[in-house]
Amino acid sequence: MSTENALKPIIVPIDLGDRAYDIEIAPDVLDRLGGILTEKFPGARFGVVTDLNVEKNQWARLQKSLEAHGLNYALISIPPGENAKSMARLDSVVFALLKEKLERNDIVLAFGGGVIGDLAGFAAAIMRRGMDFVQIPTSLLAQVDSSVGGKTGVNSPHGKNLIGAFHQPRFVAADLGVLETLSERHFRAGYAEVVKYGLIDDEEFFFWLEENQPEIFAGGPARAEAIARACRAKARVVVADEREMGQRALLNLGHTFGHALESATGYSDRLIHGEGVAIGMALAHRFSTKLGLSNAQDDARVVAHLKKAGLPTNLSDIPGDLPPTADLLDLIAQDKKVSRGALTFILTKGIGKAFIEKNVNPDQVFEFLNEERQK
Structure with missing residues (x-):
């Protein structure tokens, strides 16, 4: 794949009938977004929901594009961080949008990482019984995962993402240029979600990532290809099971373990989402091996790749103390995949061979977590 081709816009369609939309991946889509929005939503006003970090680093580009096309907008900027995904913050965002007198036919722009996408998307879902919104993801994690597929919501003290709605965006603008301002830690965390797509059902993609990870991190053409392949993988699954x-x-x-660990650390900077997913994927592979489903060789290969990318893979990699194992199990039991109290995990028979396992024995999970705590 040449550099020239990498710079051309890549369009990934999400074919959901009358709710279909496109993901556009390009280094300059943010600069062209004013024109895209003018064409897609003639006469609309825009409520831009972002956080203070994104406002500082990226707002000037979007503002210039909106104003170049004479678009009417209101900027709503909130403090950054996972703690913003709360009912209290949701209330403040909805209040601000209503105060700006945005109407049902106007558009909410979710301009930020996964937290902003989930929060602003949920606000759009409940505003005036449903407003359209556009995802403008500014993190790698959001570009390959949370901005695509229509999951929106906020956290609860009982667990992550337990309050929300399915609400599909009308367009996703994945600008490659914004990734240059990400911290190394947040880029690495986003990469965990890229790896996930290889581990689910595409071992060839995982092998490709093993070969191309340095270029993806360096910002070469492989970065655009990795994002596009991840988006196509998610699009395929979302269309089949929205x-x-x-x-x-x-x-x-990786998310059942990962979400429990995020909750256990108070959704704090101790463990950001992609890091929780990385540990969760390592745990899912090791738990699968303990159950006789997978093999230690594949486990080692997965862990080696995650470590090479600078990601945590053990409970001991999390700073500070974790709650007792019984409390971790209680958090796992709040997972959205739990059905009538039975634990459901995504386990694996090897790289690219993930499957849904229902009725997992809680005693086995408890024993496994106790063993992992000793590493």
């Missing part, structure tokens, strides 16, 4: 009634749950590989 509301996670079956196979879409595979996208949660």
Whole structure:
């Protein structure tokens, strides 16, 4: 793939009938977004929901594009961080949008990482019984995962993403240029979600990532290709199972453990989402081996790749103390995949061979976590 081709816009369609939309991946889509929005939503006003970090680093580009096309907008900027995904912050965002007198036919722009996308998308879902919104993801994690597929919501003290709605965006603008301002830690965390797509059902993609990870991190043409391949993988699953009634749950590989660990660390800077997913994927592979489903060789290969990318893979990699194992198990039991109290995990039979396992024995999970705590 040449550099010239990498710079051309890549369009990934999400074919959901009358709710279909496109993901556009390009280094300059943010600069062209004013024109795209003018064409897609003539006469609309825009409520731009972002956080203070994105406002500082990226708002000037979007503002210039909106104003170049004479678009009417209101900027709503909130503090950054996972703690913004709360009912209190949701209330403040909805209040601000209503105060700006945005109407049902106007558009909410979710301009930020996964937290902003989930929060602003949920606000759009409940505003005036449903407003359209556009995802403008500014992190690698958001570009390959949270901005695509229509999951929106906020966290609860009982667990992550337990309050929300399925609400598809009308367009996703994945600008490659914004990734240059990401911290190394947040880029690495986003990469965990890229790896996930290889581990679910595409071992060739995982092998490709093993070969191309340095160029992806360096910002070469492989970065655009990795994002596009991840988006296509998610698009395929979302179209087949939009509301996670079956196979879409595979996208949660690593998330059952990861979400519990995020909750256990108070959704704090101790463990950001992609790091929780990385540890969760390592745990899912090791737990699968303990159950006799997978093999230690594949486990080692997965862990080696995650470590090469600078990602954590053990509970001991999390700074500070974790709650007792019984409390971790309680958090796992709050996972959205739990059905009538039975634990459901995404396990694996090897690289690219993930599957949904229902009725997992809690005693086995408890024993496994106790063993992992000793590493």
